[in-house]
Amino acid sequence: MKDEDYWIHKDPDSEKLLIRFRVRGFSKQFYLSTGLKDTKRNREIVRSRRDAIANDIALERFDSSLESYRFRAAGKNPAVAMAAIAPKPKYEYDLLELWNKFTDYQETQIEQTTILNRYNRVLRYTKRLPTHSLNDAVKIRDWLLKITTRKMAWILVNHYSQCCEWAVTSQLIPDNPFKKLKTKEPKKKSIGEDRRAFTLNQRDLIIKAFENHPKYSYYSSLIKFLFWTGCRPGEAFALTWGDISDDCCKISINKSRNLYRILKSTKNGVKRIFPTVPGSKLQKLLFEISPPQRELNTLVFTDDLGKPLSSAVLQKVWNGHRSKINGREYVYLGVLSELVKSGTLPFYLKPYATRHTFATWAITQGNSPDKVAKWIGDKVETVLRYYCHPQVVESDCPDF
Numbered sequence: 001m002k003d004e005d006y007w008i009h010k011d012p013d014s015e016k017l018l019i020r021f022r023v024r025g026f027s028k029q030f031y032l033s034t035g036l037k038d039t040k041r042n043r044e045i046v047r048s049r050r051d052a053i054a055n056d057i058a059l060e061r062f063d064s065s066l067e068s069y070r071f072r073a074a075g076k077n078p079a080v081a082m083a084a085i086a087p088k089p090k091y092e093y094d095l096l097e098l099w100n101k102f103t104d105y106q107e108t109q110i111e112q113t114t115i116l117n118r119y120n121r122v123l124r125y126t127k128r129l130p131t132h133s134l135n136d137a138v139k140i141r142d143w144l145l146k147i148t149t150r151k152m153a154w155i156l157v158n159h160y161s162q163c164c165e166w167a168v169t170s171q172l173i174p175d176n177p178f179k180k181l182k183t184k185e186p187k188k189k190s191i192g193e194d195r196r197a198f199t200l201n202q203r204d205l206i207i208k209a210f211e212n213h214p215k216y217s218y219y220s221s222l223i224k225f226l227f228w229t230g231c232r233p234g235e236a237f238a239l240t241w242g243d244i245s246d247d248c249c250k251i252s253i254n255k256s257r258n259l260y261r262i263l264k265s266t267k268n269g270v271k272r273i274f275p276t277v278p279g280s281k282l283q284k285l286l287f288e289i290s291p292p293q294r295e296l297n298t299l300v301f302t303d304d305l306g307k308p309l310s311s312a313v314l315q316k317v318w319n320g321h322r323s324k325i326n327g328r329e330y331v332y333l334g335v336l337s338e339l340v341k342s343g344t345l346p347f348y349l350k351p352y353a354t355r356h357t358f359a360t361w362a363i364t365q366g367n368s369p370d371k372v373a374k375w376i377g378d379k380v381e382t383v384l385r386y387y388c389h390p391q392v393v394e395s396d397c398p399d400f
Helices: 040-058 078-085 095-106 112-128 134-147 150-169 200-212 217-229 233-238 281-289 311-319 335-341 353-364 369-376 380-386
Strands: 008-010 016-021 030-037 250-253 272-275 320-325 328-333
Touching (some): 016 040, 030 040, 095 134, 134 150, 200 353, 217 233, 272 369, 328 335, 353 369
Antiparallel strands (some): 008 016, 320 328
């Protein structure tokens, strides 16, 4: 018998081929009749079935009843016979197909911004995978660990596992091949850098820099509003004059605008009223930028072309941007990056630091955490955890 024909025997009485083998963990010998005569073509067919059985044993999914491996008559046509005995693929769909189906389903369950930000990013990675076969889940995980950061690999594998869990529930696949492949979540970096606040002197210096900037002075009103209210940038982008009382003493914050300029609810879905003190800098600012005839749906803040703002625009004026012309890259600094580069500011913080600065100094001025939490639309626990910065409040406190 040839080595390639292990397990394959010929019945001496019927002269037909059969498969006989043992499996570790089972005391009995397994026997499978093929009903096929011993010909070169038939041996190829039987080897194919034998290999399918060996593969299932290796993957620990062996069908000890042998029902899924049995040979069934399929007429005299060899092609039909081959198709009849070919093992059925375990997974009907590949990962890319499942992810697209999962995204279609999720579009009815979650906000469009999540689909655009998170699911489309996963889709871009999925298209780049070396294989989309669910049988290659291990290979997919290892490839992600090789070409991405550990954090991103963790995110993607968990998304794939979530997708496959949905597919199992939807009876699209029999099991989740990513369930046991979740990599350990990387330790989170210290949040100290991200949660820092500016001193009030630094805040006012930034505001003045925007007011006097030759290119980005138009955005000084937005920067003032962010520093003086602590609202999230997306909430300021969505603010309309209909959200502000006639005396500019009450600001209704009830919606947000994301990176793609899509309107949505606030981050935690909480609507709030920000009270403005009569005679305050904030009230004066709103009176200054208020149009003669207020249209309720007119945006309070826009870009310099009159279009809706986005975080990309704010990032451009705050930090700068890069541009490539004729293969050469040019770097343009924003207001903050200019201040840091010149040494006027000792460190760089993201635009979200305007929120941390407001909350930190509001608490320092003696306002209770619950009141500050109400103003900025957050939880008291979050305010207590993130908006107390000893390294900031130890400095002298000018008029807030």
